[in-house]
Amino acid sequence: MKDFIIRNKRAYLLISIFIFIIIWQISSVIVGPLIMPSPIETIKTLAYFITQPDFWKDIAISMGRGVLGFFLAVLIGTPLGFWMGLREEIEAFFYPFLVLTQTTPTVSWLILGWLWFGTGDGAAAIFIIWIIVIPFIIVNVMEGTKQLDQQLMEMAKVFRMPLKKKILHFYIPQIFPYWIAGCSIGSGLTWKGVAMAELLTARTGIGAAMGVARINLEIAQVIVWSGILVLLGYGSSILIKRLEVVFTKKWR
Amino acid sequence: MLILNHVTKEYDDVMVLKDFSFSIEKGKIYSILGPSGCGKTTILRLIAELEKPDKGQIELRGQKVSYVFQEPRLLPWETVRKNLELVCPKKESKKIEQLLELMELKEYSDAYPKELSGGMKQRVSIMRGFLYPHDILLMDEPFQALDLKLKAKLIREIYSLHQSMGNTILFVTHDLDEALLLGDEIIILSPKPTSIVKRFTIDASQKERGLENMQSIKEDMTKILNHASI
Numbered sequence A: 001m002k003d004f005i006i007r008n009k010r011a012y013l014l015i016s017i018f019i020f021i022i023i024w025q026i027s028s029v030i031v032g033p034l035i036m037p038s039p040i041e042t043i044k045t046l047a048y049f050i051t052q053p054d055f056w057k058d059i060a061i062s063m064g065r066g067v068l069g070f071f072l073a074v075l076i077g078t079p080l081g082f083w084m085g086l087r088e089e090i091e092a093f094f095y096p097f098l099v100l101t102q103t104t105p106t107v108s109w110l111i112l113g114w115l116w117f118g119t120g121d122g123a124a125a126i127f128i129i130w131i132i133v134i135p136f137i138i139v140n141v142m143e144g145t146k147q148l149d150q151q152l153m154e155m156a157k158v159f160r161m162p163l164k165k166k167i168l169h170f171y172i173p174q175i176f177p178y179w180i181a182g183c184s185i186g187s188g189l190t191w192k193g194v195a196m197a198e199l200l201t202a203r204t205g206i207g208a209a210m211g212v213a214r215i216n217l218e219i220a221q222v223i224v225w226s227g228i229l230v231l232l233g234y235g236s237s238i239l240i241k242r243l244e245v246v247f248t249k250k251w252r
Numbered sequence B: 001m002l003i004l005n006h007v008t009k010e011y012d013d014v015m016v017l018k019d020f021s022f023s024i025e026k027g028k029i030y031s032i033l034g035p036s037g038c039g040k041t042t043i044l045r046l047i048a049e050l051e052k053p054d055k056g057q058i059e060l061r062g063q064k065v066s067y068v069f070q071e072p073r074l075l076p077w078e079t080v081r082k083n084l085e086l087v088c089p090k091k092e093s094k095k096i097e098q099l100l101e102l103m104e105l106k107e108y109s110d111a112y113p114k115e116l117s118g119g120m121k122q123r124v125s126i127m128r129g130f131l132y133p134h135d136i137l138l139m140d141e142p143f144q145a146l147d148l149k150l151k152a153k154l155i156r157e158i159y160s161l162h163q164s165m166g167n168t169i170l171f172v173t174h175d176l177d178e179a180l181l182l183g184d185e186i187i188i189l190s191p192k193p194t195s196i197v198k199r200f201t202i203d204a205s206q207k208e209r210g211l212e213n214m215q216s217i218k219e220d221m222t223k224i225l226n227h228a229s230i
Ligand SMILES: Nc1ncnc2c1ncn2[C@@H]1O[C@H](COP(=O)(O)OP(=O)(O)O)[C@@H](O)[C@H]1O
Pocket: B011, B012, B014, B016, B034, B035, B036, B037, B038, B039, B040, B041, B042, B043, B192
């Protein structure tokens, strides 16, 4: 019975994708291939792209920027969120920064990043990803730190746990679920943000390539690039899910 | 030796301790009896430096404190053995094995706390209290979730561990028999703001002869306890 349902689930997934392609094909016929290239045409574009070194270079560059911006956000956001969760005065001190990063629209960071860092080597894109992702890391880690089991923390205090033991056996197991949730949101935003940032502020990378495709009205190329971004987003969400499963099994 | 020196402790508007002093001697077991909510846990928390007194001093004179909490407080993501190892500054595998045997938990050393019953968790917590190097051991109603037979056994084991270690034990309970079986001295507290109503000394010969020979003390205490909780 269960086997049947699982196979059924996969069938529905395939049917869904099939219907999507059909609708795509039909709309391409109706509005014309210039506005909506057909699936076949798009695949042809992709097939051409993968023979081009520049295609892979752009992906590598965007991935590098995305990963760097994301990791810098995690690297700074994690200890900052932890510290803010531990001490109210630290939270109060960084609260304006947090609200600012949370509420400023992405378009403002795009323009500011462009003005501050220029259209050079992608520093603007890295900055934009960093500032989009960091509030989610901070808020989640801070929340996790506030939710620490006080009875266990008292136990750690009574038995004079050295810092290393406290981090490994008290803090990480308790804060990890919150941290990984923040990373999950952050990674989604990273791949959406990276192309947007590059479109305006870079001459290389997926976003810049999409900008060129836009000017040349190469809609098939835009679709191919979008597909690449979807894969990056989906891939990293699966990676994070794996991480979550492995470690929650360990700490539950 | 004074340990609480004219201590006052208030929570919000509740006065729990008012000018409370308490002295102990090194190497003895003190059973602390008192009505629920009178401040027994508060006294232990003050000694463990988990609370600060509003007035007065806690005088530990460099003595290290270990604690068996009212709740087991085990790390759910660590095994029984790991929970015990964590409080040991050095490797103590031999001692841990011995204690596990003593507490009838040998088969459970690799189990996680959620696989244990309430009484088993409580026993792990008692072991942890003894393993952590200390001069004073605080125990807050440690036998709560245990059946009578096991409780009697544990009391004997704790007594012999105490004799080989020479530690001072402050043992909070609301069970008169427990208090008599384990304590060298029984301290009876009044409702809050609490004060010491009476201290009874139980000498070793009395203890050896067992509960049946402590009937008269028990009657005295029951009277005082009944009076105190009114
Ligand atoms: N953190 C706290 N905040 C407010 N009141 C408290 C707190 N801890 C204890 N109390 C109050 O102090 C009194 C003594 O508590 P406690 O020491 O736990 O009593 P016991 O252990 O003797 O039952 C109780 O009336 C309790 O309600």
